[in-house]
Amino acid sequence: DIKPIEQLNINNLINKRNFRGIFGTQPPLSILEEIDYIIVSPGVPFDIPIILKAIEENIEVISEIELSYRLSNGKIIAITGTNGKTTTTSMVGEIFKESRKDSYAVGNIGLPMISKIDYSTNETSFIVEVSSFQLEGIKEFHPHISAVLNITPDHLNRHKTMENYIDQKSRVFLNQTPNDITILNKDNPITFSFKDKTPGKVILFSRLSTLEKGVFIEDNQIIIRNEEKERLLVCPVSDIKILGGHNLENALAAVAISYYAGIPIQSIRKALKKFKGVAHRIERVDIISGVEFINDSKGTNPESSIKAIEAMEKPIILIAGGMDKGSDLSEFVLSFKNKVRYLILLGETANIIENLARGQGINNIKKVASMEEAVLFSFNIANKGDVVLLSPGCASWDMYSSYEERGNIFKSLVKDLRR
Structure with missing residues (x-):
């Protein structure tokens, strides 16, 4: 893994298994002399040097x-x-x-x-x-x-x-x-x-x-x-x-x-x-003072979040933004019309979404630095009958390890509002 071992929280695994680990850097191409095949994690692209070299040398690369x-x-x-x-x-x-x-x-x-x-x-x-x-x-x-x-x-x-x-x-x-x-x-x-x-x-x-x-x-x-x-x-x-x-x-x-x-x-x-659904997909979290909170952290692309917005029947305070995957966010922003009352943005795509939204005449926008700030601000501006919807339209990896972590933090912060 190119991440340092300190960021991976796998010390227990390393200590219990007899294998060689390479962390914090790309593996050297010389390691190919020692292996028969490569099993690739989904997050590893096929165009990195060691995979390309393995394919060139007819070493099997599989998922x-x-x-x-x-x-x-x-x-x-x-x-x-x-x-x-x-x-x-x-x-x-x-x-x-x-x-x-x-x-x-x-x-x-x-x-x-x-x-x-x-x-x-x-x-x-x-x-x-x-x-x-x-x-x-x-x-x-x-x-x-x-x-x-x-x-x-x-x-x-x-x-x-x-x-x-x-x-x-x-x-x-x-x-x-x-x-x-x-x-x-x-x-x-x-x-x-x-x-x-x-x-x-x-x-x-x-x-x-x-x-x-x-x-x-x-x-x-x-x-x-x-x-x-x-x-x-x-x-x-x-x-x-x-x-x-x-x-x-x-x-x-x-x-x-x-x-x-x-x-x-x-x-x-x-x-x-x-069947009542699964976590992080239009998941009802709580209703506090007449404000409903919904966790759709699995909205990791524009189309998914558009579906979540369309499913809402109440005025929406939308928390959106995340890692830039190169997706066209214009249709996502167009879906806000007559649905999103206030837009709260965070992550790498915050400026992109803001510029697109202002181009559509949407000006109720707040950029924040953290999910905590997003949840607190949303609750402060919400009216009874509103829904606060976390549906980012983007991946989580700019700020979180996964969409699950992002959603769980959102749910925990909503829970804290009751304290």
Whole structure:
């Protein structure tokens, strides 16, 4: 790791394991003489010198999910997309639990797949959230069901172009066969175009139109229409408790994944009705003096935060800004119109967002240096009936180790308001 060991908090791990660690600098190229292959963490780009040299010398470079696939038993369900991956993975995990299937929700959701392979059998299902970074390092990784939820611009600082980002996402079905299933969002033009690229059997889901085959909404009901043209009722839309149209799309994807994995509709219905969402994604934190606080720290790109803003039905005091990933923030700012009453900005992109907002005639803006200042200021200016929404539209790494840390600090500061 290029970070000094003092910043990594891994001394206990180092002391308990027999391995060589290199910290605070790039590893020397000479180390390649000692190794057989490289397993790359998702945060490590493939264009650093040691990776490029390894590839040049035909040393295998793979991601953790590729290694896990090679070592695991059971079947793999791989879920990717720009937004909604964690919510959908969690939802499918809960559906499998409801049906008492042997399964693990793993991957980019926070639990490495490698940590569960020793517990797997041929009957185990791995429900794997996979990012573009992880897919960059696959070779044989073969899910029997893959799902692409949506694709909008993100991580362009890593992938350089939108075309490359799309290519990395499409690798999720790279090794599928006609016996496998690829689940795609008909409402997203890029994911819909994958129907002509995947080797797998295509199943669509749509929030906006009825389908001859797939999962869709009709008369405010979630419907499955299968290959036999049976029209199967799953549940009323009102059973989906998590806010926002985007979360309804996530539910449709979860229904499609689960149904085609063989889960009974009764189990799908029960789990959806119980599902209350996941941390850091439009997560209700508290209501204090009539002011609601919502943590959407997982809003790490503009599209995700736009969905959160659209889901709010009250005047918004928005806390936004973070690391600059090279995303176009103009659509994010346009979504503030008639929704955001006051804008509080922090992080690397604070000036960029401020300039765009003022260009749209938005002048209720406060730049702050910390989350503590943001929360205190938001509470001081809030009126009863307002919602204070943390949805940064940007990554967290300029100020925090992760979006989870950012969200947890926000929640802790909101809790402190009651003291």
